[in-house]
Amino acid sequence: MPVRVAALPRDPALYQRVVDIPLTAEERRRVRRRLAAPDGEEVWLELPTGTILRPGQILAVVEGTAYRVVAAEEDVLLVFPLSPGQGVGIGHLIGNLHRDVVVEGDVAIVLWDPVLADRLRRLGVRVERARRPFGGDVPAPHGH
Template identity: 35%
Template sequence: MLMLTQRLNSATEISVNFTLFLTAEERTRTRYRFETPEGQSLYLRLPRGTILNDGDLLQSQTGEVVVKIAAKPEPVLTITSSNPLSLLRAAYHLGNRHVPLELTPHYLRLSPDPVLQAMLNQLGVEVKPEIVPFQPEIGAYHHHS
């Protein structure tokens, strides 16, 4: 079993041994066991509170193996509107519910939820189910390690 314990600077040109595709929730886990498509066991052991991002590099304890983290496509709801104020209003209401939310100037994205989807439909924004990588905003009080 290979233990991943250290985050590397992504800007460094390093040879990657594996790419690990993880959902948004899986990228918040600091202690977790994964299987590579090749059948190798990887054990994640990172400082508590670490949130992994698409493109992050992790190194094994011995330094000989480097794993790249990739955002795995997963079911989401993508919210769009031709009216910027409607999109802003949707972000406000979703923020009040403290749901993980991906924010961009052109769309919002969240995990599927029928209650929230009904609320968004009432707000008059377009809601489209998709399967794409989900990269929610990191909380304002989270210190990136």
């Protein structure tokens, strides 16, 4: 019988086991669908529109087993500013493009975008493409 998730646990019970469900940034926005957990359990998401799942979030606790969201590996752009000033400019550019950014030490990480990578290279910024978990969000549709 599938696990139905219509609301996220606010205060999860103690659990003996954790099953991680890897989801990409885009998949963490899709909250009305079926997921297959690695242990074979079927998890049906029926969460309110607009809900965004976050890495580390517990979806459900069933018979002592917690089902937890983790960031799946995906293509990302690693951005290495040469100075704090350049980092501010890069942050401004990425923000104007409404991209989510995760900062780890001296590296800014965004979802892979070949146009952004090319633009940053032309500005003299060192960038690399990598495959790793991305803890940020995918850009949401918006208007000005």
